[in-house]
Amino acid sequence: MSNMPRKPIAIEKNMRFVDRVLLLSLPVGSIFVILVAAGILPAWIAVSSYAACVVFNIIFLFPLTYELQQLKRYITGMSHGSEIDDQELVLEEQDSQEIINAVNAMHKFWSEKNDVLEAQTISDTAVLDTLPDPLMMIDENGVISGANLAARTLFGKNIREKSIDKIISSNNFIEAINRILRDDSESESLIFYISKPVDKKLYAHIKKLPYISQGNAIAVISIYDLTKAMKIEKMQSDFVANASHELRTPLAVISGFIETLQTSAKNDPQAQDKFLGIMKEQAEYMSALIENLLSLSKIELMQDNLPDTQVNIVKIVNEVAQGLFLKAQEHETEIHVLIEDDIPEITADAQQIKQVVQNLTDNAIKYGTPHNDIVIKIGLIDSIPSAPNLKIQEGKAVSISVTNKGPKISDDKLARLTERFYRMQEHKDKNIKGTGLGLSIAKQIIVRHRGNLTVKSNAYNGTTFTIYLPQHLQQ
Ligand SMILES: Nc1ncnc2c1ncn2[C@@H]1O[C@H](COP(=O)(O)OP(=O)(O)OP(=O)(O)O)[C@@H](O)[C@H]1O
Ligand SMILES: [Mg+2]
Known part of the structure; x- marks a missing residue:
C-alpha cells in the first residue's frame, strides 16, 4: 500500500x-x-x-x-x-x-492479474533453471534476452543483453542463427565445437517462436553437451579394446602351444607336461577375466537399485579369511580378523560385499610382503568420510580395513588403482597373476551401496584399503 x-x-x-x-x-x-x-x-x-x-x-x-x-x-x-x-x-x-x-x-x-503474471514468470524462470541443458532466448537483433542457469553456468553469468555471436563464435552456428533472424528458416539443428570457456562438442536446436514472447524473444536456442557422451563412448570403446587385448594374449599363448604340441613336442612327454601346465594357467586367467567382465556388467546393470537385505559383515569377513587360509599359507603369511566394536547387521548385498572383501584380502596376500601378517579390522563409525562426486549415505556405518606390509605405493599409482585393467608394472614384472579388474569391481559395488573406498600407503605401516558401508540405506 x-x-x-x-x-x-x-x-x-x-x-x-x-x-x-x-x-x-x-x-x-x-x-x-x-x-x-x-x-x-x-x-x-x-x-x-x-x-x-x-x-x-x-x-x-x-x-x-x-x-x-x-x-x-x-x-x-x-x-x-x-x-x-x-x-x-x-x-x-x-x-x-x-x-x-x-x-x-x-x-x-x-x-491481481499482475500478481498472477509475476508469479508465473518467477515459476517459469525457476523451472527453466532446473533444466540440466543450456537454454537461451534471442531477440530480433540476435541479442540474448534470457538464459537459464545451465546457460549462464556454461557461458558466463552476464550473457544477457550480449549478442549471441559474442558468446558462440562457431561460423556454422552464426549462419544458422542468421537464417532464423532473416526468416529464411523456422528451425535449425547443428553440431558445433567451442573452445571457450572450455573445449566442447555441442548440439544446438534453434527454434523460431510463433509469437514475440516476454523480453522480445523471437527464438529459443537449446543446447546439448555431447562432450560427456563422447567420453562415455570412448571409455566403452577403450574398454572393449582392452578386454579383447587381454583375452587375445592368453589365447595366442594357448594356440602357440597347441601348435608346438602337434609338431615339435609331439613325442616329448616332458615338454608336453610343461606346456599343458602353462596352457592351464592361461585358460584359468581367461576364465577369471571373463568372470570379472561379466561381474562388471552385472554390477553396472544393478547400479541404480539399492540392496535391501540384512547382512552380517563379521560372518562374511570370517568366511573370506577361512577361504583364503591356504593361499595365505602358501605366501607364508596369516590373516588376522579384529572386531573392534559391537557390529550390527547392515543393509547390503552379501554376495557383492563378499566379492569386495575377497579381492582386498586376495590382493593383500598377492602383493604384500611374505612373513608379515594381514590384518582385517571391522569397526563401527558415526559417518562415512566424504568423497568428491560420490553419493554417500549419511549416518552410522561399518568400516572394514585390510592392511598388508609392503613398499609404499606412490600417490600417482594410488590414484589409478581402481581404473579398469590397471596393474602396477612391478607386479606384472614379478608375474603375479591378476586381471586388473578386482578393485574397479569393488569400487562399483561400494558406489551401489552409497559407501566409500579409501587407500593409504606408507613404507612403515604398509598399504591399507578401507571400505565404508552404511548401516541403513534409505531409498
Ligand atoms: N594390497 C596391495 N598392495 C600393493 N598393490 C596392490 C594392492 N592391491 C592392489 N594393488 C595393485 O593394484 C592393481 C589392481 O588391483 P586389482 O585387484 O584391481 O586387480 P588384480 O589384483 O591385478 O586382478 P584381480 O583382482 O582380477 O585378481 C594390482 O594389479 C596391483 O598392482
Ligand atoms: Mg585383485
Missing part, C-alpha cells in the same frame, strides 16, 4: 470554479439588468438578489468541484503507480462514488 502522505485537498487556484459560478449566474444577472432597466426592480434589490444567487451557486457547486478534484487526484495517483489506500476514498456524490468504486474494482482486477 502507498505510504504517500495525502495532501489536504483544497479547491485549486484556477479560474474554473469561479468561471463556472459566474457562468451559472449570468442568465439570472441579465434578467436583473433588464428588470432594473425597465424600472420594474430597484437597483439595490437586483444587486442583492444577484449576490444571493451567486452565493447560492457557490454553495451548490463547491462540493461537486471539491469531489471532482479529489477524484482526479485519486485516479491520477493510481495511474502513476501508487496503490489504493487502506481507507478507500469515500465521496458524498453518488455518481462520484460510483466512479471511484469502478476505478477501484478495475485497479484490483489488474493488480
